[in-house]
Amino acid sequence: MRASKRQLVVDKATVLFSKHGFQAVGVDWIIDDSGVARMTLYRHFSGKDDLIREVLLQRYALIIGSIEVRLQGLEVPEERVKAIFDWYGDWFATPEFAGCLFERALAEFGTEYPKVSGVAIQYRDKMTSWMAELLGDLMPAPDAKHLGEVFMMLLDGATVTARAANDPTPASQAWAAAEVLLRSTKT
Known part of the structure; x- marks a missing residue:
């Protein structure tokens, strides 16, 4: 085969x-x-669950790789974080966009089924820590970690809103809110 x-x-x-x-x-x-x-x-x-896990693993690799490419050449931390929000906005505008498979996996399987939910949690952890790492150049690590978590919540909300409204603009709205939080944290 x-x-x-x-x-x-x-x-x-x-x-x-x-x-x-x-x-x-x-x-x-x-x-x-x-x-x-x-x-x-x-x-x-071996079964549908193995297939679901492979779908999620491939989606994880695709998204992380795509965002890494987007970040190449950007040196300013704020620009790098904004690039992640911009990536989401571009994703929301694609004809294939139908929401987040990781969030769907968590909603359908919960956290008690790690064969599937483990990949979704890995994605959330990666995105959150990635933003915290980028923000770490602007503020103390505990603040960067907290703000990274908040930024991930903003992106989660933007993803749900973009799907419900069939509109890519929630990513830019989420970035506007993130920018306000970023400015207030830096002062």
């Missing part, structure tokens, strides 16, 4: 999970949409 079939299953599952949720999409639906045999899916994934 070729790796491309495996990736086809992951790609189709990603689209279906994004649009309809993890619980609503069954293995048969994924098999039908990807055009692979049931045996093909189970050769690569």
